[in-house]
Amino acid sequence: MNILILGYGKMGKIISEIAESRGHSIAAKINIDNKSELDNLDPKTVDVAIEFSQPESAVENIKWAISNGIPIVSGTTGWLNQKPELDKFTISNNGAFFYASNYSIGVNIFFKVNKYLAKLMGEQTDYNVSLEEIHHTEKKDAPSGTAITLAEGIIDQISRIENWKLSDELINNEQSLPIIAKRIDPAPGTHIVRYQSEIDDIEIIHTAHSRKGFALGSVLVAEWIKDKKGVLSMDDFLSF
Ligand SMILES: NC(=O)C1=CN([C@@H]2O[C@H](COP(=O)(O)OP(=O)(O)OC[C@H]3O[C@@H](n4cnc5c(N)ncnc54)[C@H](OP(=O)(O)O)[C@@H]3O)[C@@H](O)[C@H]2O)C=CC1
Numbered sequence: 291m292n293i294l295i296l297g298y299g300k301m302g303k304i305i306s307e308i309a310e311s312r313g314h315s316i317a318a319k320i321n322i323d324n325k326s327e328l329d330n331l332d333p334k335t336v337d338v339a340i341e342f343s344q345p346e347s348a349v350e351n352i353k354w355a356i357s358n359g360i361p362i363v364s365g366t367t368g369w370l371n372q373k374p375e376l377d378k379f380t381i382s383n384n385g386a387f388f389y390a391s392n393y394s395i396g397v398n399i400f401f402k403v404n405k406y407l408a409k410l411m412g413e414q415t416d417y418n419v420s421l422e423e424i425h426h427t428e429k430k431d432a433p434s435g436t437a438i439t440l441a442e443g444i445i446d447q448i449s450r451i452e453n454w455k456l457s458d459e460l461i462n463n464e465q466s467l468p469i470i471a472k473r474i475d476p477a478p479g480t481h482i483v484r485y486q487s488e489i490d491d492i493e494i495i496h497t498a499h500s501r502k503g504f505a506l507g508s509v510l511v512a513e514w515i516k517d518k519k520g521v522l523s524m525d526d527f528l529s530f
């Protein structure tokens with residue numbers, strides 16, 4: 291496949307290496323300073339675009355790909371309030387748009403464990419639930435997209451929790467799920483779900499050792515999405 295890289299930063303660089311090691315070619319590596327290269331690119335030569343840029347540029351990048359008939363795989367976080375608009379845009383333009391807050395297979399297993407644990411804890415009102423995420427200091431958004439997905443999984447399963455809030459406090463007020471965001475180098479991404487009571491604590495933790503899992507997942511999805519249409523997610527891609 292010929293893959294267009296939109297956002298050639300920490301993720302874009304590893305994605306390019308993995309894509310090339312799997313026999314793909316790179317159509318262009320686009321950053322803010324060489325965006326004009328897109329004007330000289332024939333979209334028909336591109337099989338799929340992979341987009342890991344920044345919250346302010348994700349929507350424009352995704353719309354550009356869809357408008358040019360290029361299936362797009364995006365991992366940029368921090369812009370999700372605009373996703374419903376992009377989903378509509380994808381459908382009305384007969385495009386293909388895949389989004390995941392985290393492309394690592396391990397994290398997607400962790401999402402399922404989180405939902406199952408939340409279901410078990412639904413009636414256990416003696417426990418306070420909280421989330422913690424730890425990332426490198428260059429991260430622009432907080433809380434992480436992954437932490438928001440974890441929070442949504444908990445809110446889905448525990449009826450007394452209605453929303454989440456970015457917080458420094460471990461103890462919640464029953465209705466709001468606190469998310470503590472820490473920035474410590476070089477953490478590629480750690481997420482902790484905690485249930486705490488006077489008697490005991492239950493914790494589940496996912497620790498990424500590098501960015502490789504996120505990058506490989508996005509390339510595997512790009513290989514899968516090539517001939518598909520519509521608004522797609524990890525639930526469509528994964529068989530578990
Ligand atoms: N879903 C997932 O699995 C994962 C998601 N992420 C998310 O991916 C995003 C990128 O992360 P990361 O690579 O670490 O960040 P970096 O800051 O290292 O890279 C972002 C890159 O995007 C470039 N960029 C800025 N504006 C544009 C634009 N308009 N068009 C194209 N490129 C642009 C930046 O260029 P310049 O430096 O010139 O500004 C930079 O090179 C973040 O939102 C992060 O949260 C990260 C890991 C996993």
Ligand SMILES: O=C(O)C1=N[C@H](C(=O)O)C[C@H](O)C1
Nearest residue numbers: 367391429434435436478479
């Ligand atoms: O910015 C990062 O680095 C990461 N961002 C994603 C997120 O916000 O969840 C995924 C991963 O945790 C790394």
